[in-house]
Each structure stands twice: as C-alpha cells, then as structure tokens.
Amino acid sequence: MDLINPEPIIHERKNLKSNTDRTTTSEDQRDAIDPLEIFEHIRDITDPEHPYSLEQLNVVSEDLIDISDDKSSLRVQFTPTVQHCSMATLIGLCIRVKLMRVLPSRFKVDILITPGGHSTEEAVNKQLNDKERVAAALENPSLVQMVNNSLQGPKP
Amino acid sequence: EPVEISAESTHGHTDRVWSVTWSPAGDFLASCAGDKTVRIWSEAGPSGGWHCAAVLEDSHSRTVRSCAWSPGGRQLATASFDATTAIWQREGQEWEQVAVLEGHENEVKSVAWSPSGMLVATCSRDKSVWLWESLPGNEFECVDVKQGHSQDVKMVAWHPDGDVLASASYDDTIKLWTESDDEWICAQTLVGHESTVWAVAFNTSGSQMVSCSADTTLRVWNCTSNVDGDPNWKLATTITGYHTRPVYSVDWSHQNVIVTGSGDNAIRCFVQPQQAPSEVPGISLGPGGAFQLLGCKEQAHDADVNCVQWRPHHPSELASCGDDGIIKLWLAHELPD
Secondary structure: OOOOOOOOOOOOOOOOOOHHHOOOOOOOOOOOOOHHHHHHHHOOOEOOOOOOEOOOOOOOOHHHEEEEOOOOEEEEEEOOOOOOOOOHHHHHHHHHHHHHHHOOOOOEEEEEEOOOOOOOHHHHHHHHOOHHHHHHHOOOHHHHHHHHHHHOOOOO | OOOEEEEEEEOOOOOOEEEEEEOOOOOEEEEEEOOOOEEEEEEOOOOOOEEEEEEEOOOOOOOEEEEEEOOOOOEEEEEEOOOEEEEEEEEOOEEEEEEEEEOOOOOEEEEEEOOOOOEEEEEEOOOEEEEEEEEOOOEEEEEEEEEOOOOOEEEEEEOOOOOEEEEEEOOOOEEEEEEEOOEEEEEEEEOOOOOOEEEEEEOOOOOEEEEEEOOOOEEEEEEEEOOOOOEEEEEEEEEOOOOOOOEEEEEEOOOOEEEEEEOOOOEEEEEOOOOOOOOOOOEOOOOOOOOEEEEEEOOOOOOOEEEEEEOOOOOOEEEEEEOOOOEEEEEEOOOOO
C-alpha cells in the first residue's frame, strides 16, 4: 500500500511532569483536569499508518487542548501530517474513543482539526462530532479493531 | 418560571436511550436504546409508578434508533442500525415480531407511521427515504424509494393530514415529499439551518412545523400558499441563543407548546404568545410572531437529552430519555390552556 505521507517528520517524546509529581493543594481536594492530563491520555495513540505516536508526529499537542473542568467541556484540536490525509477521520475517532474511555461521562468533548489543517476540514469535523455517526462506527468490528490497535500505543 | 415540577426516573436500559415514543392513547411508552432492545412501559395501576411491561429483544443485532406506533396502537415499528425495521404486534400482554422491512443499505435512523396507518416511512444513512405500504396479513411492500438528500437522513415525520412527509438530514436541509400520480415527489427543500437537522415536528393543525439542529437553533416554518394555490413552506422565525449544544429532539403539543431536548442536558419549553410582545431578547421577530421561553430544566439528564415527547391525552406530561440510559416522565405545570 502506498503511504499517504511516506516520510513524516518525527519529533521527540517530551518528558512531562507526571501527575503524581505535581503539587496538590490539599489531600482531599481533587485537582481540576488540565490540558496536560488530557495530553498524557492521547500522546501515545499511534498513527494508523506509522509506528509513531501522535505526539511524535506533532498531530496532537498540549497547547491545542482547551478544557474547563467546571463546565465539563473539552475541545481537542489535532493536526494531520498532510493536508489530504485520508486517515484524519480515523485519527479523530481514536482520540474521541480514548477520551470516552478515560474521562468522566459528564464531559462534552469536541474533536476538531486545527483550522487550516485539512482539505476537507469541515466534513471531517462534522462527522467526528455527530454522535450518531460515531455510535454507528463503534458498532463496526473492523473499525473498532483499527481503533484499538492505535490505542495500544507504539510497539516496543 | 420553570416548567418542570417533578420527574420520575425509569431505569432498565443498559446503554444510551435514543428515543421514547408514546402510544396513540398515551397508555404505553416505547423506548429503544444502544443495548439493542426496545422496552414497553406502562403505568401500574392507581398507585402510580411505571413498570416495564415488555422487552422486545433478539430481533435487532445493533442499536435500535427509533420506534413508531401504528395509529391504532396495536403495532410498533422499530428502526435499527442493523439496516432493518421490525414490525411488532401486541396480542394481550405479549409482543410478537410479525414482519421485517429490509432494503436499506445501512443504518435505519427513523421510522414513521402515516396517520391513516396505510404507509410506513423509513430513512437511513444510505441517504434514501423509503415508503412502505401496509397490506393485509402483515405484508409490507416498498412502494417508493426517494433519493434526494445528499447525506444521511436523520428523521422522517408525517404531516397530521398524512399527505406530506418531511425528512430531515445531515445535509442541513429538510425535504417535503408529496404524492403525485402514484409517485412521491420532493415538493420543497427547506434551507436555512447551518448544520445537521436532527428532527422536525408539526403543530396540531399542520399549519406550522418546527425543526431543530446541530446549529443550536430552532426554526419555525409556516405553511402558506403560492400563486397556484399549492402549499408553500416559509421560514417564519429562528429561535436562537438558548441552546448551547446541538438540539436533538423537538415536539409540539396540542396546547401549542414546543419542547426541546439538547446536548446541553436541558429540556426547554417555548410558547408563541397570542399577543406578540414588541421586544423579546434573543428571539427574532418574523411573520410567525415571537416565541418565548416558557421554562428550562437545566441538567434534566446527566448527559445529552436525545428525545422528548408530549404524552397524548395528558396535556402537561412529557417523556424524555438520554445518554445517561434513563427515561424520565415530567409533569409540566402552568402551561397555557
């Protein structure tokens, strides 16, 4: 199969302060979920066509995550490696599924392509944020298999 | 002035509940869900309380997205992501599957029984609307397949007169279909919404229709006549500035109250005052007159509200369901006569 982007630029995996290292204000007070925590959940998702993670490909980054714990709202923008990436919808679906599995269900999650990041940005965004389409997609066993493969993270 | 006074929660489904539908007499409520089942609920005698009278299962292999009662209330049609629509019939306390409508290429999203009971309409992600004729002996024959929408068709709904079928789509439009010389034709395409149209509902007389959308607005359309005397639907009013997430469901009561269910977890009621006030913030005045927010129940569910429907013959009651897997029955007081 021809690769859509045969030679992607690979970035280094950053060393981030882990959650446990961060100072907590009080023992019984829960820290608000912040962009870094969301980033940690999605950084190791692997690209469907490369053995690299979404962080290594610069598809996701902490500064493209907006979260309000109070309002239970989250917006994640992602940047496909190439403008015509046919995997964009699948990558977005992987991000959505991962967040569905780890976040409390109260969160309203919007997954969007970084503005200008894709030739069919609007269509991809619409599909990724149509809950009925997403529900139907997740009843498709082969699609779920592809998503699960990507969510396993990079092979050692 | 909040509308909601009390709510009864009804558990049973093990996944998001997509749709709730009252039987024509208002004595049964059908619900369908991501758990592939349909449940029939009824009120358990004078002490009140609702119980699950039947579970319709083992028929659909995927999510059941919507259901529709026959006008007599003896049959129930259920539309599923498995590309089929099943017809169930009640015999005493038992429900039996008596027919399957097959033909759509993929997910069936909505089913609607015509007021006469003669026709069943279905729509699908395959972009088509199908019309089925109900024949004696539980035979259902496809009489027309309408291609016209350029994307998924989310919902079909019959005009109360039964001569117009409305379809709402992911292509942001609503189409109105009428029968002409044994064929159903697209009489009008209504544009205006800026994203997916999730649902439509007619008022009792059929002179107005309301639509709700992922663009977070409601639009009210009035039926007028064109120069030839044919019906011509026109945008009357856009109700904007209330919902903060997509509006998934809308219903119009016999008391002329519009109720909505939204991805912002709220249920809202809107009325059209007889005397339109000169200025109501957030509502644009059109030939249809102003609509006012009568009440809003924030956090009606702990997740998206997928469907709201007024209970027939019980003017102040409505049912709702949501992604939280729960069905709620609401008593809406202080609604106008």
